[in-house]
Amino acid sequence: MKMLFFSAKPYDRQFFHQANEKHGFELEFLETHLGPHIVNAVDDGTPVVCTFVNDKLTEEVIGVLAAKGVKVLALRCAGFNNVQLDAARKHGIRVCRVPAYSPEAVAEHAVAMLLTLVRKTHKAYNRVREQNFALNGLLGFNLHGKTVGAVGTGKIGKAFCRIMAGFGCRVIASDPFPDAELQAAGVEYLPLEELMAAADIISLHCPLAPENKYLINRETLRKMKRGVTIINTSRGGLLHTADVIDSLKSGHIAYLGIDVYEQEEKLFFKDLSGSIIEDDTIQRLMSFPNVLVTGHQAFFTEEALRQIAEVTLRSVGRLMNGEAVDEEVILV
Structure with a gap:
């Protein structure tokens, strides 16, 4: 067959x-x-x-x-x-x-992106290879004690919550169907608006559907803390990219990690190292020092x-x- x-x-x-x-x-x-x-x-x-x-x-x-x-x-x-x-x-x-x-594969990649951003290990790697051992500009922050919000607690979101609880974070979540095991482990379920207002770090683990397209947009960003960190390993259409860029420019978003991108079919899974990328939006995103982009690698x-x-x-x-x-x- x-x-x-x-x-x-x-x-x-x-x-x-x-x-x-x-x-x-x-x-x-x-x-x-x-x-x-x-x-x-x-x-x-x-x-x-x-x-x-x-x-x-x-x-x-x-x-x-x-x-x-x-x-x-x-x-x-x-x-x-x-x-x-x-x-x-x-x-x-x-x-x-x-x-x-392997839901753990995606959850672990989300955590890897988070740690890379907040501890700037990607920048340190490049510095040390050039024999630059200075610490200026590499200041990070502890995950321990931070409030981490998981949007979606299916298999991947559940694995992510468990990992972040192990770091000593306060883990909150939003999902139409709360997971009893996570609740028993101390994860607090909140309405989405309350999660966005309370979280220092927000990680997206929900599927893309018409009702949640551009879940992260100008209005929802205003409800988040200034200095929020956002990680998206789910679907690119959950972010309104232009609004996210404006929020990065204003400093409202401190760190952004994305493994998915709304227009990724023209870019991801291809070697474009010898090409001129005409997508100005992804080029703008990659120009920010506090943005980490990977090419739909979380499952890999x-x-x-x-x-x-x-x-x-x-x-x-x-x-x-x-x-x-x-x-x-x-x-x-």
Whole structure:
């Protein structure tokens, strides 16, 4: 049974080939992202298409895939905001994802970004390599005793809360569905506005949906403490980037760490070191000394990639056999 991959990188080939030894699919990998420009290149009779976060599964694309015989769309990621689910339902295409691939990987990356920013280890690294051992300009602050707000306490947010509690932080959270284990461990759930007003550090761990697009915007930023630190390892569309830049310029945001960016499909997962980047917004962000940008790297651990490959292949096999799987995106 053939599986056609889009947005495939060498590490996708490595981990999917390893996992496929016990599944026996015919795997084909394309580096290009999936969109209207390439969808007609899918061979007729291809039953499974596997995509990633920046592939565009519009109604037009899904219609072409259905006409070519695609039965399953396998998302090797947790989010599915890039898929027109109504179109998939209309054409009888089943959609699966990987809702929990090593939540600790993303949570730990959020903490790594936070520590890098507040202790300026990236700047110290560059200085020392130039034999500059001066400490001026490297002053940081303790995480111990700070109030850390987690927006979203699913598997990733929950892992993040546990880590920050270990640092001796006061951990507060906002989520429509409070987690009883976190509450028992001392995490205090607050309405989102109260969290924003109380937190020294805010880390985003919620999915992107129409109702929370631009969750961080001019108005919500005004409710935050001056000197707030914001970390986003979830989805770029949670931040209104222009408003965030204004807040950085005014000094209201002290530190910003982002592993995601609203226009990232034109940039991330590519080597653009020899190119002129025309996106003035990302260039402006990267010009701030108190901003750290990584290229959608938070998921990128051996454990997570093994889990992504195994869960994806297992789910596809079961769906093609007409079975139900927990990883299927419910089309309602």
